Amino acid sequence: MYKFGFDIDGVLTNEGDNDNNIWHKTFIDHFGDKVKKVSDSYDFREAYNLPDSDIIDFLNENKEKIFSSVPPYQEAIEFLNRLKEQGHKIILITARHEEFRDVTEKWLSRNNFSYDKLYHDENKAPLALNENLEIFVDDHRDNVRDIKSVGIPALLFTRSHNLNASEDEYTARVSNWQEIKDYIKNYYLR
Ligand SMILES: [Mg+2]
The missing domain is CATH 1.10.40 (Ribonucleotide Reductase Protein R1; domain 1)
Structure with missing residues (x-):
């Protein structure tokens, strides 16, 4: 697991x-x-x-x-559900303020996302460490850099606002859900 x-x-x-x-x-x-x-x-x-x-x-x-x-990525829903079915755990960490927990939970449930925990916290690295995460995926370069710096592999989801992140700030770049799935399958699901 x-x-x-x-x-x-x-x-x-x-x-x-x-x-x-x-x-x-x-x-x-x-x-x-x-x-x-x-x-x-x-x-x-x-x-x-x-x-x-x-x-x-x-x-x-x-x-x-x-x-x-906001619409979800359909592939994300399917992949998270598959991971859950295989017995893995899904930890969501969002910088959205806690006051948006209700709207966030409703959106996740309406879109049939499977997950185990939802954290509302801007400071993601200590939580990632505490949860002993295998890997984290984020589009904010600061989060990715912080999480990588505590020793957890961090994938940077490419966006126009993170194009100038340097290679030492992330473990790998991904530009779509296919690449996220491939990365996780390759390293963890053999
Ligand atoms: Mg983000």
């Missing part, structure tokens, strides 16, 4: 790319066409060059809606 760890946003959720990204589209709906993405930063303030107060208003109004309506 192995314990596999996954991030939620950008890993289980299929947010879409570039102009089709659900966050970007909601930004345009909220602020109008005048708002432009100025960088690929993970941080919305930097990505859209907007003041904190605008971002806070935007998130207060839209976060819950996005969390409940």
Whole structure:
């Protein structure tokens, strides 16, 4: 039995790319066409060059809606279910604030995700260590770097905001669920 760890946003959720990204589209709906993405930063303030107060208003109004309506990766659902059936454990660690636990649990259940534990915590490396995870998959380079640095293999799910991560920050890059499945099968499911 192995314990596999996954991030939620950008890993289980299929947010879409570039102009089709659900966050970007909601930004345009909220602020109008005048708002432009100025960088690929993970941080919305930097990505859209907007003041904190605008971002806070935007998130207060839209976060819950996005969390409940974002589509999942179908392959992720199938693969997590398969891992569970084979007796492995699934640990989800999200940086979403605890206040979004309810909407997150409902989304996971509505989409038929199998998992054993759901943590809401920004500081993922100590939890990953404590849970003795075999591997963790995340799209945020800081999390991947931190988790790798405590000795747990960490896969970086490629996104526009993490393209400049250097090779020593992650164990491997993956750009889709097929690559995640291949990696895990190859190393753990022989
Ligand atoms: Mg993420």
